[in-house]
Amino acid sequence: MKKLLLLLVLGMVIGFNQSASAQEYKSAIGLRLGYPLSVSYKTFLNDKAALELMGGFRSWASYRSVNIGALYQIHNPIESVSGLSWYYGGGLQAAFYSWDSGYLADDAGKTSIGISGNIGLDYKFANTPINLSLDWMPTFWLTGYYDGFGSAIGGLAVRYTF
Known part of the structure; x- marks a missing residue:
């Protein structure tokens, strides 16, 4: 997993067109591939600070x-x-799980709440309304199905910018 992440980061840095614009985008919406697979909406609050909802x-x-x-x-x-x-x-993460064990009235469910860190790379293509980001979100789960530290969260987001 670490080797794959390193290769993706190097590919983003080396492979991208050097003529890309430094233009910023205000907001973006798209898919976040990885764990968890999600819809992602990101908006900038000022020149440096952004809020991402998933x-x-x-x-x-x-x-x-x-x-x-x-x-x-x-x-x-x-x-x-x-x-x-x-x-x-x-930020914060919440996950709601349910499963069916196959027996009548034996369904189960749990809710997990976690505090996440976040580090990554964000790239905006020049002259195209496309944004990519690659990140890692180590999370400490406080309750529920998961309990304790989880390091396998993160992914690649592909978004339309506007």
Whole structure:
């Protein structure tokens, strides 16, 4: 997982067109691929601070989950690559789980609440309303199905900017 993340970060830094614009975007909406798979909405509150809201749904076999989250992020430009910035921040996550064990009246469910850190890269393509971000969200789960530290949260977001 660490090698894959490193390769993705290097690919973003090396592979992007150097003629990309430094133009900023106000808001963006799209998909966040990874765990959890979600819809992502990001809006800048000022030149550096952004708020990202996420919501998603997963289902397989007899297991279902719904997740929501909010992150406050501070963005800092990487001067050597136009359109690229790195960010850090934190926020809250909530996940609602349910499953069916196959027996009558034996369904179960849990709610997990967590505090997340957030670090990543954000890239805005020049002359195209597309934004990519790649991040990691280590989360400390306070209650519920998960309990304790979770490090496997994060992903790649592809968004339409406006």
